[in-house]
Amino acid sequence: MLVVMQSDATADQIAAVVGAIRAMGLTAHPMAGPTRTAIGITGNVVAVDPRTLEILPGVRELIRVTRPYKLASREMHPDDTIVRTPQTEIGAGGFTVIAGPCSVENETMLLRTAEYLVARGVKLLRGGAFKPRTSPYAFQGLGRKGLEILAKARRETGIGIVTEVLDTETAGAVEEVADVLQVGTRNMQNYSLLRRVGRAAKPVLLKRGMSATLEEWLMAAEYVLSEGNRQVVLCERGVRTFADHTRNTLDLSVIPPVKQQCHLPVVVDPSHGTGKAAYVMPMALAALAAGADGLMVEVHPEPAQAISDGAQSLDFGSFDRLMERLRRLGEALEREVG
């Protein structure tokens, strides 16, 4: 933390700021420059709210330095975290593909998709039973019936289940079925839900909020971690910007900073990121090349018949081509895809 004084701040004003810093139990380091004085602050800044220093007379601005996350920080935890499900692991060097329909529509379609994916070497199936929808009038998912279908697909094919937890009320039911609990974009700062999945015995896949900074995203992970659940996968799915050529702006450039600052694995969802099936393949390949730990992609036996997100879902033929190219690329990068 750094307090920048106005160029005409008096010695008394500087002394008052130094005093206020000390009163917070922190250490003040005044630095006189040619035009103004700045005052460095060291100590445990997180416990207090030093933003109030900004309203003291003579203060021009306050510059925050310390990143407030701890458990999510690579500085505190240098080794990569590997997230494990009974079927596979994420973050151990390979490139994990999570695939499936936007929502569980019916048993036939889901089983058909699960069998198809297992045959292609995919270990984790995505599919929503509880769906967050912008409109209250849109299909909200099959709910508990959808969970049963997911459980059946798991039993019959051995594939792992990644599915969304929408609220604390239904978290228990989802936890029974899922191998990975997905927290959606709109819930990235639903702290009650984060605490709830932080007490779950299953890994959590935490999607980045629509306009979350990297720090806010990692702080959301910190909520989960601080409750005891250390198995968290981050998922980049596009952020909101002025750009209108894709549904969202898939921010692949967040991957290197995530890797640098955090030890958790990170996967990419190019289906929501682009909103268009034709753009999924190039963005999936780019995610692998950029160093992501995996992919989350929408696949549907008949996209044109999908109840939701058909426009961004791959059909089986496209998914076959995607896997083939991912594997070729993976070989060049010495990373196993699947």
Add this chain to the structure above:
Amino acid sequence: MLVVMQSDATADQIAAVVGAIRAMGLTAHPMAGPTRTAIGITGNVVAVDPRTLEILPGVRELIRVTRPYKLASREMHPDDTIVRTPQTEIGAGGFTVIAGPCSVENETMLLRTAEYLVARGVKLLRGGAFKPRTSPYAFQGLGRKGLEILAKARRETGIGIVTEVLDTETAGAVEEVADVLQVGTRNMQNYSLLRRVGRAAKPVLLKRGMSATLEEWLMAAEYVLSEGNRQVVLCERGVRTFADHTRNTLDLSVIPPVKQQCHLPVVVDPSHGTGKAAYVMPMALAALAAGADGLMVEVHPEPAQAISDGAQSLDFGSFDRLMERLRRLGEALEREVG
């Protein structure tokens, strides 16, 4: 909804799209232009997901037209909605001031603030008992103890209470005390919570999400309205942009479109919008001039001692000056402030 065909689309491709539209129970209106054909769609578009038309051969793009909200729409409900609490009303032509500290810190401070506000003619007190905080290590509010203090302030001064509902677990307890249930920015698309407050007997103040479009915001209101609660106040509190001169970018330009498209009252929160006490007064005046129905503003007896958001809180002297100027402006605009 409009389907734009590629310039080289064949007659068969056009016919296939027309067929697909009809299969959805909608009406297709093909329009041949000099370079391409476009196909208008009429009918009840909300019930289906016509985005899948985009993947048909020969289709260049799909352009959505219909706004999906109904109950929130001024077209369906031309008259202004007036939101009523036992103490006052919002949206009846006046400019309602909601003021108070970021969070309930202790009884003394809250009662002192409530008494001060009542003496200035303020009818509604804001103050958080349950606080959503970016960091799990930051002060999370006094919880149920905070609700008791709010209840006491209400009993002793008669002021109305506006306080945040964080989750469905604590919604009942908040509902007992509050005159207005606040849904925070981070929860604007927490649909379980929206449905819960939609079944409450108290008005709801719905803050705009950090990067919510006007349509998404009104759709969130639609969730509340569709559960039966028609008493909803919208609250603009700044959105996320590239700009870094304020904490958020207060979007006053949303007020005229809200008024045009929606019948619900809208208030402005310049404290969160700007993040800086010195900017609150000009933005509050601007909100009144722009046509907002009210203001939500942070006031604290001693901002420098505030546990949270001190830097953006007004002290009593500044609040006095604000009210004085708001009233003078209100007279010129023939609007009563209070």
Add this chain to the structure above:
Amino acid sequence: MLVVMQSDATADQIAAVVGAIRAMGLTAHPMAGPTRTAIGITGNVVAVDPRTLEILPGVRELIRVTRPYKLASREMHPDDTIVRTPQTEIGAGGFTVIAGPCSVENETMLLRTAEYLVARGVKLLRGGAFKPRTSPYAFQGLGRKGLEILAKARRETGIGIVTEVLDTETAGAVEEVADVLQVGTRNMQNYSLLRRVGRAAKPVLLKRGMSATLEEWLMAAEYVLSEGNRQVVLCERGVRTFADHTRNTLDLSVIPPVKQQCHLPVVVDPSHGTGKAAYVMPMALAALAAGADGLMVEVHPEPAQAISDGAQSLDFGSFDRLMERLRRLGEALEREVG
């Protein structure tokens, strides 16, 4: 400037950074904290590019502090700058209205508008002779013929002329006619043009770039000021964000920080800011209430016939109502409008 070291940085790494800072002719202030060391830098930071410190071993990040503008800074120049034209002044406490059509379409229409405005007490006429258009196929303005029409309107009515300078080639011709040289949004960082108008004898109205931070905007002003022209008016005209309810997002919240950090007057253009005539009035009133020094607004005798920007132009009746309300508001705020 502050260098933040990694928590595991060695004493040698810290010493190397301190050495590098000194080698730049700057002073290093190391501050050891509980988890890491930070190193404050004082001295003339603008002359060097200390971003290279970021690549030294053990450095986690570099935090910039000093704002690089000087002549535009209120710290260096505490008194408000008043910009003067032969007809009026901007920044002297009043609220200056600049009005007129998007582009000069023909002599009849321009003279009619100029006469109308003069009759309403408006001192400055806007109108483009050279128009920057997104499409090369759109109307690009009448060019030199348009300048002649503007000159005639000035001669015949006495109104001052605000018109855009598009490039250095035509700058001389524009300078002969204009009372204020407008630099458009798209040219805010066209440094050759900024230098050119910095050598002109006429005031400059500098529109904010579509995605310019406050610092970048003031740095663009600095280019003009540093060439010797100290008569600069800033103009907020909306920035680019995700929001789609208006053409741009009019950022009224930039006004208080501009006033705090800079001594130049600032006006608001709600016509381009919103893109819709119906929203111009409330945003114009809000600009006055927020503390802007004036307004730039599109007025056209027959908006439906306008060659460009008709949708956001006021007709004479609407402009009359706007002026009437601005004046009433101005009285309450003790500011003269005109």
Add this chain to the structure above:
Amino acid sequence: MLVVMQSDATADQIAAVVGAIRAMGLTAHPMAGPTRTAIGITGNVVAVDPRTLEILPGVRELIRVTRPYKLASREMHPDDTIVRTPQTEIGAGGFTVIAGPCSVENETMLLRTAEYLVARGVKLLRGGAFKPRTSPYAFQGLGRKGLEILAKARRETGIGIVTEVLDTETAGAVEEVADVLQVGTRNMQNYSLLRRVGRAAKPVLLKRGMSATLEEWLMAAEYVLSEGNRQVVLCERGVRTFADHTRNTLDLSVIPPVKQQCHLPVVVDPSHGTGKAAYVMPMALAALAAGADGLMVEVHPEPAQAISDGAQSLDFGSFDRLMERLRRLGEALEREVG
């Protein structure tokens, strides 16, 4: 173009809009739906400004459909454009690497870099002689002296020169030396400059503006193409968003839509895109995987000594590793790198 009427629009209002459309020489297609009427428009929409329809009584909104670019459009020009310099070609299936320092600092350093790059198989050298800088007090490039140094490097090593054109005054001098004329981000909508390079005999590399939509970017290209110069390379270099983990947000997701809608080659600049040398490699690999036609990357013999942009420049060792990995990836994708 689609005009959406209000739900309570009268038959007369609908007829008036239809009349206004016809008066523009366009064809109107009214479509009556269950709640409202929409009116499709076909014909040559670019020549008129139908936005004025929006102000007619009963109109709710206007929805634009036609993309206004022609020469840049793949629909008009299905085959890929190949851009040729004497040394190489861009857009012919390979992945072209353009590398070099941010600015030409002195002859020794530039020649050393040129020789190094030629030895690695690089055909095009980047390096600025005229530099656009945010601050008027920062190093502005060596100017004409820098051009001489670039010319010498070209003569002595045979490498092609990519360098920025800042204004029309110096365009001629740059054109004599350069093999590719770079138009920078800040000048993407400097139309006088676009027209000038549109009349040049050398290819143009057009960087995307800081907040340019895809349509605006292609319209800027259209300015160049419409003057006769058909050799244009697009360059994505990061856009401005709320995200602060990189200097800009590198928008790799623009590549597939560019390829779909436009026939021009597109390259990626991960140096400006990320602002940090450590992030350049993963983003460069991702650009190749995403389908870009090439790369523009900053390389400096001693980044820590660079006058500008040292923090984002690769040293020779890092560039070697980048080329090695690009080539391995290129093999897997059947694309030649160099």
